[in-house]
Amino acid sequence: MPGSLDITIDSGGVAPYTYSLYDNTNTQVGASVTTASTTHTFSWFIFWRLLRDYS
Numbered sequence: 660m661p662g663s664l665d666i667t668i669d670s671g672g673v674a675p676y677t678y679s680l681y682d683n684t685n686t687q688v689g690a691s692v693t694t695a696s697t698t699h700t701f702s703w704f705i706f707w708r709l710l711r712d713y714s
Contacts, residue, residue, distance in 0.1 A: 664701040 666678055674695040680688045692699055 666699050666701070668697040 664680070668676060674697075675693050676695070676697065676699075677691050677693045678699040678701075679691040680701055682688050689701065
C-alpha cells in the first residue's frame, strides 16, 4: 500500500530532532532518524508495515 506519514514540529525544541515511529504495543517500527529538519516523512514501506500489523 503506497503512502507516507509526514511529521512536522511547529514550535519548541532545538535541533537536532529525533523522529521515531511506534505501534500500539510501544514497539518501534523502523529506524529512528536524527536530523536538523523540522519535517520528516516516514516512507510508504514503514507506513505499510504499521498498517499490516493492525490487520
